[in-house]
Amino acid sequence: MNQTVSDTPNSNNADVRPVRGSNSTVSRIGTIARNAFREAVRDRVLYNLVLFVLLLTAGAIFLGELSGGQEAKIIVDLGLSSILLFGVFIAIFVGVGLVHKEIERRTIYAILSKPIGRGEFLLGKYLGLCLTLLVNVLVMGTGVSLALLYVKRGWDPLVIRIWPAILLIYLELAILTAVALLFSSFSSPALSALLTFFVFIAGHFSADLKTFAASLGGTAARWFFTGLYYLLPNFANYSQITPAAHGYAPGATTLLVALLYATLYAGVVLAAGTLVFNQRNFK
């Protein structure tokens, strides 16, 4: 019999019942993702964050008056930085709880007793949070664009030109979510959050790691830091907030490569997470 996780709004992942014609992996992952999304959306903290950033954007309009004619730049800087910062908090704090909650509530037993692979479970959870972040980023980005229209009293090219930078922020968050899931597959939420936050910080310094490695004399140390550079995600490539505030948008090639890198990196991290999660004994 074909079975999958229920997608009824008021159920959690433990409510598993047959769903007609949904025997494919994609369908099972999709169902888990939908449930993860619904669960995150039901989380009041998430709504508060969205509201808070919208308020922050409104605040930027007043802050802009203190800026000596630089309102648009400050709104873009403040708005996009807020999108990144709040996105990071959501990715970390919701991300590390995705697996842990299921274990704590013991609903994981019900889910994994069904024909659902652990990899499918992890991937579904990941995609669910990515969808939540996408909605979040889109709402916030629209807020920034509307704030720009308000400040400029009409159309301004920045309204469009900030969107490639927003896409890069989203990709950075997608990578970070995968990292959060990897850590949460084998450690406690607090430690996972700490480690993920560390990766976020280190990811912005990874270019310095490469420079540092090149400056080292010893071969072992050089190899170690070069390895660390490739191991950590290079988030500097996704930091386009400041250029966006000046109206510079990254080219299509940059965006495509960034998308490819994010997909590959997240894929590798999730595969590693699945490997660890597969070894985990829930008895």
Added chain:
Amino acid sequence: MTMQTDAIVIAKTAQRARTMGLASVLLLGAIGVVLLARWIDAHPQTPVIATAQEDLYVKPGTAKSLTLAFNGLAADWYWMRSLQYVGRKVLRYQDSNPGQLSLKDLSDLDLRILPPLLRLSTTLDPQFIAPYEFGAMILPTFNNEEAIALLTYGIEQNPKTWRLYQHLGYVYWQSGNYQKSADLYSAGGRLPGAPSWMSEMGARMTLEAGSREAARQMYQHLYQESSDEFVKQMLLRRMLQVDSFEQREIIRRALKEYSTRNGKCPTSWKDIAGTLLPHLRLEPNTGAPLDPAGTAYVLVKGGCEVDVDPRSQVPYR
């Protein structure tokens, strides 16, 4: 049974007493806070401009590393801090010195952390043009080297931004280095997107760098390009000053003519009103010529010399 009832009554009484006690502490505490706040407001601390308060502890390079992806936001923060810093200093100065602030020399304001603030802002976001523009206007009045260093860094970081050449040209022009100024205007004029007047200014700087017409044009172009209200006001007053210099030359000629003809200086403006009328606006009652801001000029040195009224918008010094 009675004992149980008594115990309940005692417990309830104790509970009520605790609630009342807490409420009293809350009320008294709130009253205390309000009274204290009122006392603090009534006894403001003497403003001490301590040097320690005015130091910046973060070096620009360190700040850039620490801000991760938020360097643009940090640059905005330091930019707004620069504006607030200058504004606060100007207000404080005007409170303690009711006379006009000299536009040529802002060293009285003691803007010691303005250069590092602007350096921080531009290191965090090298494409942020506003701090360079602000620095070009303010820094030369008390520290020309800092202004040149800031603008030179700006050009290094943004070699195709003609406005930075304009600003650095202005800084050199102010310091009297007309050749360097001309070179910068010409170099900026060759950049794509630069207006044609940049090259024209370059040529004019070579031929008549110290002329008032060149100064007026320079101020006009800077005024048109600026988006900062403080800078605009400063430039507007500079333009008024240039106009006033020309007006005062006309008045001086009239004063000289009068004293040559009569062997003495005029006792009132009415004595030379007829000579001035074709060239200047005059006050109907006194015949005093009006400066570009609409305030009457004053006769000084026994009527032999003219000066700007200290209350005028035209810079006094």
